[in-house]
Amino acid sequence: MIGNDTSQPGKAPEFINGIxxxxxxxxxxWGKISWPxxxxxxxxxxxxxxxxxxxxxxxxxxxxxxxxxxxLIK
Numbered sequence: 001m002i003g004n005d006t007s008q009p010g011k012a013p014e015f016i017n018g019i020x021x022x023x024x025x026x027x028x029x030w031g032k033i034s035w036p037x038x039x040x041x042x043x044x045x046x047x048x049x050x051x052x053x054x055x056x057x058x059x060x061x062x063x064x065x066x067x068x069x070x071x072l073i074k
Contacts, residue, residue, distance in 0.1 A: 036044075
């Protein structure tokens, strides 16, 4: 029916309690995280950058090679 209030009393406090419980759990788990040292983060970041660079150059070289080979086909 039009104009009927379909909200159910009691649902809002249950929702608030659920959110509160969730964030309490997040706060509890946050303390259990073991963060890496700065040196490790820098080293792994550099490693990823080098790998990305190597793969980029490899794909570029393959592109040039295949472009040249396909250019031979007439």
